[in-house]
Amino acid sequence: MAKDKKMVEAITSMEEDFAQWYTDIVKKAELVEYSGIKGCMIIRPAGYAIWELIQKELDRRFKETGVENVYMPMFIPESLLNKEKDHVEGFAPEVAWVTHGGGEKLQERMCVRPTSETLFCDFYSKIIGSYRDLPKVYNQWCSVVRWEKTTRPFLRSMEFLWQEGHTAHATAEEAEERTIQMLNLYADFCEEILAIPMVRGRKTDKEKFAGAEATYTIEALMHDGKALQSGTSHNFGDGFAKAFDIQYTDKENKLQYVHQTSWGMTTRLIGAVIMVHGDNSGLVLPPAIAPVQAVVIPVRQDKEGVLDKAYELGNILKGFRVKVDDSDKSPGWKFAEHEMRGVPLRIEIGPKDIEANQAVIARRDTNEKITVSLDELEAKVGELLATMQKEMLERARVHRDEHTYSATTMEEMLDVAENKSGFIKAMWCGELACEEALKEKAGVTSRCMPFAQEEIAKTCVCCGKPAKSLVYWGKAY
């Protein structure tokens, strides 16, 4: 089959063309198929299973902090979208409008949600009356639509899957606390589960969310040295509450506005996993989100007893997400296929192994091969998966640190921006003009003002005036 052949052909190497390498992986690892609608992707089983594991773990962590899930309508009437001025300016240009329904023209058109702040605010204005109704810590898992001109699977698509948390609190302090709490939850999740180290920080005013007082972000560095914004958490203060009239009576029976937050992560995370861990043989999945953690591949499965032994191994390993590949393809073909899909461990079992009561385990990330006695197989697999999870994070951290540069003068900034790829740490005066100048001259945008501030110089890298904060700059997806 022409379709099958492609699987074992080499993909474009990432050194040659990183963008093409990425596209090859999402297609050949069967994560995504393009649909007939420009900019909309079909997430195939191998891709969706990763998303399910991400959802399950994130949702569990959310609920531990008191989050409750809800479901809001996918449509927003135009008048509702228009209620908060900054918000509508940010989103109106990129929405899809429903103008007809049930064979008739609508009296008021509705957009498909690009995000649901307005819906949650309208909802909260109905159900919040007293301090006893607070806090509300709601979240929903859904898809949203944003009309994008240029799209790439997982990274930027017209429709994407995400979760959006929306909370309402009695005080400004509580809202700020929740905003930071969720950002840290996101960063911990990315590091512990996706094995991707994050820079945690605050967005500049230029880069913050439409309608927010403050936006916090986690930023990751991809293998090609570009940054990827991986999750954001916004503190709205009482701006939306005033636009939507969300008030409660406090313990002294006085009317007060609530303070709100929102926070989200998306299927973009799958793109991050590909671009941080992938190699020229395909995807490399951290064990924690690998739909198949170990694949058992019988070698010479035509020989009596081999297939049975393979099933036996599958059974021994049933505590993990294990698969026995008993298809009629050749072992070499199977090796390439499961490498492409990023399966962490491959377990080879053939007649000679059976005789010696052993199996060969190959690690996807290092290609290391280990011969293991079958009596120790289960323990060894558990150990290797844990080691791999840890080492993948460590390698990504080393790569990130090796590609994090400093610039204290504009000359240094221009030099690094032109000749290196990675994060650039530089001081900033806080003025929009300098941010725009750096974009124009060096082609970099501010990724964040990291929580871990350092003073690497006294003056702004751009204008030379006194610096207010350290900023991570970079080229971003």
Next chain:
Amino acid sequence: MAKDKKMVEAITSMEEDFAQWYTDIVKKAELVEYSGIKGCMIIRPAGYAIWELIQKELDRRFKETGVENVYMPMFIPESLLNKEKDHVEGFAPEVAWVTHGGGEKLQERMCVRPTSETLFCDFYSKIIGSYRDLPKVYNQWCSVVRWEKTTRPFLRSMEFLWQEGHTAHATAEEAEERTIQMLNLYADFCEEILAIPMVRGRKTDKEKFAGAEATYTIEALMHDGKALQSGTSHNFGDGFAKAFDIQYTDKENKLQYVHQTSWGMTTRLIGAVIMVHGDNSGLVLPPAIAPVQAVVIPVRQDKEGVLDKAYELGNILKGFRVKVDDSDKSPGWKFAEHEMRGVPLRIEIGPKDIEANQAVIARRDTNEKITVSLDELEAKVGELLATMQKEMLERARVHRDEHTYSATTMEEMLDVAENKSGFIKAMWCGELACEEALKEKAGVTSRCMPFAQEEIAKTCVCCGKPAKSLVYWGKAY
């Protein structure tokens, strides 16, 4: 608070006004809030948590049969929707059209999916080439939009949540087998988890899905004697495959069309749970889908040690979905609140109970109160939940059977339809004319031709010609 007061006010009794009773429950048990968009509901935490439990269990059962989850775009270009003639005729009148996006008028308008057969067919035509690519057994969890004139929370809304499975098979036999397998999976799920007995059967041609060769259904009887179609499974034969050109080369290298199925269940199931099990104190939830299975309510929590003991009980019961209600409301208020929400077991613990090393357990379905030694609490709670799950199904079955009537003549049919409410079993000749006449004269529609056929007469209840099959008739939601 006015809002809180409503909670303990009585709801409309079901005998007085069943429709109002239903509306009262969905609002007062805080399952749903109305949104600003006509016909779209907000599913609140108490409602969404039920849906999550339904999803989790259904998804587990799906995967055991080899189902893989995917995600398809929410939009369907008009030309794609138009590809299968019967299908477009069935759905085009009730879709929502997106005509503008990103500030521009679209060249081709797109509808928001009312169901995704066309998208899956387009996808399958791209990824199926050989017999080795079959079967494809894919499913997605998403929301769909159908423009409804009259809407009711969970039962019929413009947007609703569901799962839609779409499969492609090499042979007609395999497709039929999968269609029936999923119908039985649905029915077993409803009986074992929702405690709702189902009639399994086939729809008449008049009632089948737009584009299907055969539609199978499970039908439940609500407390008011009306029927609710609770899940459907369709066999498409090769009709869609021909319209979308989905072919594969078989082992003899010949081109063949695939045979397809689809099957779905929706948030409507929550409506069924309300209308089968609810009573005049509110919701009654089967333990298997109760977000809170047992609530511990301290009595005289101002007394030293009471609250601590309540937490201790919560800890003893942590193997269940347990909640300790330590709010500052009165015990009576709490009782009413948790009754309204349908919590299966209430566990009361007060100073005298503590002295006697006991607690009082009240069953939501029977109001039975049992005094239990704390040493046996965990075992007793497990036992009561299991008993309750079983007895709720049994009671629903008795109610259903007591409200299932037979009619062998048109006089009997008219009499039962007018004076009773429930299923009516009657023989049918197979002609559309008789189906329409029964609708017009008796106000009943065919619910299904049950798998368990009986011959209660030789002739059609309507025209007197030889009967072809037994049909369940009824008034339906």
